[in-house]
Amino acid sequence: MATPTDDHQENHMQILRQMPKVELHAHLNGSIRETTLFDLARERNIQLSSHHFSNDLLPGVDHSMYNVRPRSLQDCFAMFAEISTVVDDLPSIRRVAQEMLEDFAAEGCVYLEIRSTPKALLLLNGSSKLATKRDYCETVLQVMKEFQKLEQDRYNIDLSNGLKEFPRLPLVCRLIISVDRSNDVMNGWENIQLAIELKKEYPDMVVGVDLGGNPLKREFSDFRACFEAARQGGLFVTLHCAEVPCSDEEKESSAYQDANAILDFVPDRLGHALLLPPILQKKLEDLRIPVEACPTSNVMTLELAERNSGGSLLEGLSRHPQLKRWLFETNHPLAISTDDPGVFHTTATKELVLLQKAYSLTNADLQKIVEQSMDYAFANQETKYFIKQRIKDRFQMINEKRV
Numbered sequence: 092m093a094t095p096t097d098d099h100q101e102n103h104m105q106i107l108r109q110m111p112k113v114e115l116h117a118h119l120n121g122s123i124r125e126t127t128l129f130d131l132a133r134e135r136n137i138q139l140s141s142h143h144f145s146n147d148l149l150p151g152v153d154h155s156m157y158n159v160r161p162r163s164l165q166d167c168f169a170m171f172a173e174i175s176t177v178v179d180d181l182p183s184i185r186r187v188a189q190e191m192l193e194d195f196a197a198e199g200c201v202y203l204e205i206r207s208t209p210k211a212l213l214l215l216n217g218s219s220k221l222a223t224k225r226d227y228c229e230t231v232l233q234v235m236k237e238f239q240k241l242e243q244d245r246y247n248i249d250l251s252n253g254l255k256e257f258p259r260l261p262l263v264c265r266l267i268i269s270v271d272r273s274n275d276v277m278n279g280w281e282n283i284q285l286a287i288e289l290k291k292e293y294p295d296m297v298v299g300v301d302l303g304g305n306p307l308k309r310e311f312s313d314f315r316a317c318f319e320a321a322r323q324g325g326l327f328v329t330l331h332c333a334e335v336p337c338s339d340e341e342k343e344s345s346a347y348q349d350a351n352a353i354l355d356f357v358p359d360r361l362g363h364a365l366l367l368p369p370i371l372q373k374k375l376e377d378l379r380i381p382v383e384a385c386p387t388s389n390v391m392t393l394e395l396a397e398r399n400s401g402g403s404l405l406e407g408l409s410r411h412p413q414l415k416r417w418l419f420e421t422n423h424p425l426a427i428s429t430d431d432p433g434v435f436h437t438t439a440t441k442e443l444v445l446l447q448k449a450y451s452l453t454n455a456d457l458q459k460i461v462e463q464s465m466d467y468a469f470a471n472q473e474t475k476y477f478i479k480q481r482i483k484d485r486f487q488m489i490n491e492k493r494v
């Protein structure tokens with residue numbers, strides 16, 4: 092039975108769900124719905140590891156605020172490997188992309204950058220014919236274009252009917268093509284060349300490239316030339332950075348060298364940038380490179396909310412190594428993101444709820460964060476301006492309603 096606290100929480104969640112949101116760091120396969128994952132596994136007769144995937148959540152626990160399923164960084168990479176065994180053909184990636192768009196739209200997201208690593212999947216599960224990495228990207232792009240069109244049509248109808256007080260704003264989406272550092276450099280080049288070609292063919296949709304994957308595998312310097320080529324090709328660059336610890340006293344360590352080389356490249360944005368030691372932290376802050384901060388993901392991968400210490404995500408977030416400083420001391424450019432909503436059991440709304448509660452932020456503070464995030468988006472200036480205005484207008488409507 093729902094308690095008054097549950098009702099209050101749901102009500103608050105509902106208010107924040109209405110807020111327009113900007114999502115700049117969400118991986119496609121990491122956004123798979125759990126139900127879809129189980130469906131696909133069943134269809135393929137694949138047994139998923141019960142350590143990582145289980146649909147029996149603990150009874151009587153508030154799943155939105157507690158770490159009911161621990162996900163260390165290494166758990167996550169084991170999960171991504173399993174997810175790609177079931178998302179193995181073009182229809183399954185089409186489904187995952189469609190559902191990801193639906194889920195972000197339902198959370199009030201008005202601008203979403205999807206990132207994904209191109210893969211040579213099967214044309215159809217059970218057949219032996221392989222599609223190409225280009226087919227993978229074009230399948231995702233097709234889903235995105237169709238979704239955007241339907242969203243705009245739906246919004247126009249909602250407006251002309253005038254039935255709803257705040258018709259949900261339409262979702263605009265863009266694609267970032269990822270390089271997985273677990274794969275070799277040749278593979279990285281393939282993805283970057285493909286991104287450069289697709290940028291020419293879909294100039295509005297393909298906006299950037301990303302370096303992700305297991306940070307313990309290879310170094311940014313192995314891929315630096317790829318990312319220089321991407322930049323030359325007119326693509327924005329975001330790089331995952333400092334997901335593993337390093338220290339200013341061990342400048343020769345590969346983790347330190349990696350983080351330093353990433354900062355020297357001065358990418359347009361950084362993913363996470365969690366564990367920079369003081370000297371590199373200062374370098375980041377001087378360069379003011381915007382950071383895509385993913386609260387739940389960070390708490391999980393840094394194991395800040397262990398079950399044996401209560402498992403509260405809020406408490407975990409209060410132990411975040413950087414967020415408090417970025418928010419209150421250095422006013423660092425930030426975009427709050429979900430990372431892998433399917434893996435971390437999160438949503439764009441929940442990330443804002445957590446942030447608000449952990450740092451006692453007002454709705455006006457959240458509004459500022461959302462509006463600023465749009466400044467760091469990879470869309471062209473015209474789109475950024477237009478969406479920022481749309482966000483401002485919607486906040487104004489919501490604020491006027493509330494007073």
Ligand SMILES: CNc1ncnc2c1ncn2[C@@H]1O[C@H](COP(=O)(O)O)[C@@H](O)[C@H]1O
Binds near residue numbers: 172208
């Ligand atoms: C937890 N933090 C993280 N750190 C680094 N890379 C991550 C990540 N979360 C996801 N990925 C990267 O995104 C892939 C899944 O989506 P796609 O198959 O590309 O759509 C993962 O295999 C990994 O390479």
